[in-house]
Amino acid sequence: MSSNVRPHSPSAVDSCSKRVCIQAPAESAPVLVTEGGPAGLHAPETPTGVAPGPKEIQHQPNNDRVKACPTLRKNSKGRKRKQKKPISSGDQSIEHSIRELLGDEKYEELLEKETNWKASGWELERGNVIEMKIVDIGSFGDGLAVAPNQNWVVVVPFTVPGDVVQAKIYRHESLHSYADLVSVISPGDWRDDSLVKCKYFGKCSGCQYQMLSYSKQLELKQVVVEKAFKHFSGLDPAILPPVEPTLPSPSQYEYRTKLTPHFELPRNIKLANKAFTKKFVEQDIGNGDLSIGFAEKGRKRVLDIEECPIATRVINDKLIEERSRVQSTIQNFKRGATLLFRDSIVPLTTATGVVSCGDNVATPSEETNAHVCITDHKQIVHEKVLSSHFEQNAGSFFQNNSSILDPFMNYIVSLLTPSKSDSYLVDAYCGSGLFSICLAQHFTKATGIELSADSIRWAKHNAILNKVDNASFMVGQAEAIFKGLDFPPSQTTVIIDPPRKGCDDQFIQQLLSFKPQSILYVSCNVHTQARDVGLLAQVYQVKRIRGADFFPQSHHCESIVALNLIGS
Template sequence: MFAIRSSAWRLTSYVALSPVQAFQLRSASRKSFQRHSANAPFPAIMQNNPKKQFDGKKKFKKAKVDKNKSSGHDEVLLCDINNLLKRNEPEQDETNGENAPVAVPEKFTEIDVKIAELSSTGDGLALSENKKYVYVVPFTVPGDTVRVKVVKHFEPLSYSLTDFVKVIEPGPQRNDSLINCKYFGECSGCQLQMMSYDDQLAHKRRIVEKAYANFSGLIPELVPTIGETFASPMQFGYRTKLTPHFAHGGANKKADEEAPVPPIGFTYKNRRLDMDIEDCPLGTDIVRRGLTTERKRVAENIRSYKRGATLLMRETTARVPKEPSAATDSETPNVEGIPASVNADTGDVIRTERENYIEEKRCITDNNATSFEYIDDYVFSNKAGAFFQNNNSILSGFTEYIRSRAIPPGNDQDAKPIKYLLDAYSGSGLFTITLSPLFKSSLGVDIGGDSIISARENARANKLPNTGFAAADAATLFKDVPYPPDQTLLVIDPPRKGCSEDFLRQMLEFKPRRVVYVSCNVHTQARDVAVMVQGDEKQNVRYEIESIRGFDFFPQTGHVEGVAILNRTAFPQAETV
């Protein structure tokens, strides 16, 4: 409970006003949340007055962060290419004092190359004979000698894209017996099926290391050793959501004309063409069944489509008590929007017997239908087409990892212990809800109205009265927070583009004591974490990185998620002579 004094939030006395009500009262007149562009620059504190970095010896070194440096797929790939060329820069030709020119093969020529390294995008990189040019080769590992077809040149950038043709001599990390999909080598969905899972995890740890080395600009002393990648319990059959698509319908065909069924699936690697995918081994069993059913339905009704479409296969889970009279609230939540069970007589279903209940899994194909997911004993409902993590097998370990580190050691002995949680970009409440038992009060904030509706339903379903959610204006988010910064943990889980300029600036003004930064793009995470580490000298606040670790939400792919934990500190005092 909180009171208002003048125009500021103060923890002075108790009135019948919850943190969420207080937050909503202050933010009701704010403008709508405007998300910033993918290339949002760093805050003005970095643009106009780059701060020096503390190196642990009471002196500073200037930041090397390029505030305008993008961190999308192409930029990450180009960074790896440039670093490879730099490490292998040839000596000048002794005959003419210049490096020999690069002879780039004609497009669609087949050549043999040897893979030097694996990029952070999951593509192999091979050097030309004179080591001045790079060929980007998908579906390869370091040490492979392969035949490739050159398909696109980027000569000013010193590289070409190629198609994988065949292996001439495998590298030590290649094991083709591990490949579990007939489309691997053409489909753009997976990159690493020919690698052992241990090698995949090691590669993803290296991705995180390179992200901080290449995109943070921080000196090595400020970045702790990257932890080993947290493994997914399932390496296949883990995706609870698939979204295949097709390019055109058959409504424009005359009655006497054939309406061919277009390819239904995913795109080819290096092409803007759809590949017909009958099955995807990354999907859960029920999602794979749904893919088969949906493909058949589209084929039978292709004339009803005027144009192409993206399909949805989303797993939903129900827990049905073995003895209805012994049902518990956690097994059969029965609040508005969350039924106790789903009619077992409708649609395909996979049932698994557990100790106290029968688990029923179905596939939803309607974006607006409600899906249900369990993480341990927490239940989450969402619109089936909305975002939610797609690998349920890792979520228990993932949330436990964050829960075990949310509160710093010795917090209960602190004069002002952390006891409030602010979850920015909260979505439907994954972290707000799973962390809530640790805190006196928790507040989740998000732009999405549908997400907030789902989050509130999830809080009620899980019986968490100290947990609230509110839609907020990002430009004024921290001005409305009803918690004292010294006792607040901030959890950040932004979209791939990372945090906006306003968000980071105001976060430094708010000064939360501890930050957990979860990211689906470790490159934008590295950029944003650098802003926190550099801090704001006027506010006398900066952050130190406690730990960084990658999480493998998507085995067989080049993707890795990251969790960084930071603690607030002050700028060091100047030494006196």
């Protein structure tokens, strides 16, 4: 049985040319141009989908959540050069996958001998198509095959264990190569291609698991969490609780409430713009090779996307409209851009019809099921979690799967230590106040801290919006929250939800010095979370570990860890 899983998307670009006089290009709102280049469907990915970090995932200064561009430094001749990109926890994930397949002893022996692909037993020259059987799947969602000589691994996306496939080699790394999936000759037991709902699956880098049943996806994510704590925490497995089954998402498609497709300026438009800087000319300009979408798997080019089945309906409807607008006005752009699509509940109103927005806070009244798509990053979006309402700028961060937020928050509540007469909550990396506001009713007082002044403004706004009067918020580094904090540690819970690179050394040390009674650690990167938990385990006992599926059809997995102070 053969299955080609790299379908070619039909072109949505109008290829007709227009004879025009080139004029000074102008920006076109509401396109959001991001610093540091366009963003894909998910956070910027290595083959493993985790953020870059140094070898052994060492701690880094956490002054900003995102660096716009690679660090530059001057060489001895005064010219600037890029620093070498640090090894990521994702690179370590594939290293551990290779170790497990080849065995530790053989892995070290092969490294010592500097074994290359020529000794694999396969003809792995770039461009060669090889038949192979997939024997495992990595934490990054790609299938793994072992070469005949048992000394080399090939990484093949969109495959599952048991698949016999044809794969085309395109890159070599240490003890492994990367290949494109050409076809599935014989499917493994896990594969069910009838489940695939996206015509771009097999080329788009956004999803890896559409051919798997949802129960199998949840099992794989549980294994990802287990392996992360095995390889990255440095803890004896005997002192860790078993990883619980992954918290499922109520919606597996049409769940994503934010998309950021992007495009590069077509070459002919770039040339026309460059010509204009020299003289006024007249020439034919069409849309050229305009692709609006997301990164193609294993490539540095943009895959043209007309629809995205994991995005909500209002986003897909708006995507059609915005694609048409960009295509018809592409001559006006000076550069490529990232488009923003944000699903929002229709603004709630008071009984008098006053809309709740900005600094004019109105009390939410009756709920509405209507949704709209917002494309201006400065506009206000409206979210609802449990009984709490949230407002913030569309360009700000908020969890992108609203369907799982209620069960997720209920699970967080179930982890809270039974309250005493007085109890306190510290919300580090609080954003616009999601945890502080939803959990404030369970504590005497809550306080949150966040680097972004804009996020803190919205957190304060949301506290007023929800009539939460026992929560306060401050701008600053997460570790600064412990300076002058008058909460008694024995009655305090700290909830942590850091960026992908995890917590700073300084924050960890401040936390260990403060010694709150309990810690809830939420993370979008289970590898850096496991590393940090390994440090906290000096004085804390890990009570619960569980993944949460915020991104069905992909390998991404959130994780929640509950820790209690030893002896408390």
